[in-house]
Amino acid sequence: MNTSKNPIRVRFAPSPTGYLHVGGARTALYNYLFAKANGGTFYLRVEDTDRKRFNEDALRDLFRDLRWLGLDWDEGAEQGGELGPYYQSERLNIYAEEVKRLLEDDKAYHCFCSEERLAEVRAAQEKSGQAVTGYDRHCRNISLSEAQQRLENGEKSVVRLKVPLDGTTVFHDQIRGEIVYQNTVLDDLVILKRDKFPTYHLASVVDDYYMQTSHVMRGDEWISSTPKHVLLYDALGWEAPIFCHLPVILAAGGGKLSKRHGAASVGDFRDLGYLPETLVNFLALLGWNPGDEREVMSKEELIECFSIDRISPTSAAFDEKKLLWMNGQHIRLSDDSLLLEKLKEDLPEIVPEESLEGVSNAKLLHIVQVLKSRINFLNDLAPMAAYFFVAPQEYDEKAAKRAFREGSLEVSELIINALEELDSFETEVVEGAFKKVCETHNRKLGQLVHPIRVAVSGTGVGPGLFELLSLVGQKEVIARIKKAQPLMQ
């Protein structure tokens, strides 16, 4: 089938009813990558045809999250474009026009059935154990003129599509191949609701046509609606776009990914300290691969090699362990200046203001550099850097127990003496002092290093000790060692 429709125009079409789920984010990402990879257009359309569920905050968050991920749209909401409006609620006249045409062409009809009757029909079908085939087409033969008469008399109706009573509807899914439906299992779907708003089915078909959508890439929960859409395109006399149904993203256990099981939305992961680069990279690889063994990739690299052919039809579990690893990778790749900004932003929340006075950029940058390989989250940076500015209030129990042992008091005394004599506190100088103590007093470096590390930083983990000491500064280092001496034996 045609894979090279030109020009490429794809969309992300969320309904503003909730937060941006990672599954939705991946759908948006694949559309974005596909557009960018082919010099096409990526547009954003807001599917707000359900007035009961519309949520202003959700919409605002959606835009924010998409932009945070770097998935800027070329046309659409808040952006404008030739083929708008991009809010379905502003396109009611367009849908009304098409519905009128369908009615006149005898491709659709007014249905006056009450919700109660519909419920009864459904209940009877379920009870019978037979196939539940939906609406029983009770109003299918009401003529347009009769319907108009009844409407004038004040009756309310919905409009339904006249689905063929037999035959099959076939479409080609770009990542799954041919999919066939017997028309007998399809019912006469509602296309215009009682409130005169279109249903999703009508609105998306009409919009995808007028907005010249070349490919519809959406979640695979839409597969079973697709034959209805194909029938709608037929009835309207339009050629359908190419369909690509994306597999779902599952939770680690295999079930549905939801906030109940932890993070599920883009906002959740941002709050946790994940980088947008990480999420983009990770999501891209959940159901797609570049065809070689690359894994850590930038958005630009993804664009460069993205193709629909390499999307897998299999649903995938969201493995947060790998996401964590990947975040570490992207942190290591990211610019020091970005980490520096983050550190400056977070530090005041952890460290008293006066401890930060007069601290140079160079020092902060140095701290960033020694911590960079030790963090997996941006949010870990400041807490891990705190002891460079304030003395530890307590000592990690395990580390202290291991480090403060027999002889450490004596060792600390030797170190204090050696450090007090230094004129410079550069890393190499400090290291030299330690080595000299080792030699003259016949000690192993490890015997000196561990108690001093815990005394100065309060923890057993961290950057190279000499670098650490240099960063903390001579006077403060000596003071901290003295403060810890009572705990040593």
Place this chain on the structure above:
RNA sequence: GCCCCCAUCGUCUAGUGGCCUAGGACUCAGGAUUUUCAUUCCUGCAACAGGGGUUCGAGUCCCCUUGGGGGUACCA
């Protein structure tokens, strides 16, 4: 109930009939480097859901079973 989709290590995946004694990544376990931790590097554990076909040959094609998921709305 009916319809549709899916099925390779625990997880993400490569694999489009012979190159597969199934490759990579995460995790996990060892090891190297290092003053600690982390990074980095090396090694190892670990999979074609089951059964039938087709074929000289099947992870790869077909069918069935099983398992998972979705749909069956005047929600998207």
